[in-house]
Amino acid sequence: MQDLFELQLQRLIESVPQILGAVFTIVVLVFAGQFVSNGIEKVLGKRKTKAIKQTRLIKRLIRWGFSLIGIVIALNLLGLSQVAASFLAAGGVMAVVLGFAFREIGENLLAGLFLSFSRSFDVGDIIESNGIRGKVKRIEIREVHIRTAEGCDIFIPSAIIYKNPLHNFTRDGLRRGRFTIGIDYGDDPQNARELLLSTVQNNENTLKQPAPTVQISGFNPGYIELEVLFWVNTFSESADLIDVRSQLMKACHQALAVNGYTFSSNVTTAIDMLPVDVNVNS
Structure with a gap:
């Protein structure tokens, strides 16, 4: 021993x-x-x-x-x-x-790791992937938390975002808004375009470059349809797209009304029925 x-x-x-x-x-x-x-x-x-x-x-x-x-x-x-x-x-x-x-879990983890290095979006961006659009609230390794405009919280697996096309609406700070308005066929569409364009340009929240445009988008049975296109800077706190769009719609409505244009909702084919005396005595 x-x-x-x-x-x-x-x-x-x-x-x-x-x-x-x-x-x-x-x-x-x-x-x-x-x-x-x-x-x-x-x-x-x-x-x-x-x-x-x-x-x-x-x-x-x-x-x-x-x-x-x-x-x-x-x-x-x-x-x-x-x-x-x-x-x-x-x-x-x-x-x-x-x-x-744990293939699916591992796939999401690897996708989240790759997204960490090639960040095509960040917290606060508005993105759309696989038909789901919303504002990014949080980015995790396994999933991305976004909140839709309807207030719904959605957790998208990282693999879905990594494998599918990604739409980032706020990456460069530019976002385009649009709305349409109709005028009567008796009104001059060119003058209406110029008036609407001047109204949009006077709004301090719309960008000069890219420049806003107003175009004739269609000839409907009851009115001529004009489409207004404008751009906003999403990095500005005062330039919320929904608010700016509402401001422009109100301003354009007032400008057309003041200048005597007839809106599509005011166009009517109603006939005034006057009383008629009929003598049935022969």
Whole structure:
């Protein structure tokens, strides 16, 4: 027993350099992972991204990756190459099994991770994807939370947004509004166009470039239809598209009314029926 103990002690003493090297390797790579992850956080912070949870996930993945490399190198330094290979093989098999079991979850996580790097939209943008339109309230790794104009909160899986075309209505700050108005066939449509265009241009919330336009959009049975097109800057707090559209509709209605134009709703074919005396006595 004493000889066996001394033999094991001797082996332990001889293995001290390998053990210290393995511990040193793990510690160095753990600190390296922490350093790299902090650097990534600073880089993402300079881009003024609002995806805080995405940044935390990226940092965590980097730290885990460096720690895994450190463990594998440490096992090889201790002469446990077979254990390291088995460890990697078991991890690979587990990853495959979990990948099949949670394919949709993994797909959404990867899509969310890719969206974190190629941000085609951000919180506050108005987007549409897969027929769903709304304002982005929150961006998570697995899903994107948007709120529709009807007040409905919708959580779209990241994979759907990543795989389908994405419409961003507020990315460059420009958004176009439109509305139509009808005038009588007896009115001059060209003068009406000029009057409406001047009214739109006088609104302080509409942009000069791109310039607003007024065009004849159709000849309906009872009236000529004019279409008003204008642009607003969505980055301006006072230039809400719905409010500006309402302001312009009211101003255009007043301008046409003051200048004596007949609206389509005022056009009528009613005939005044006058009393007629009929003598039935022959």
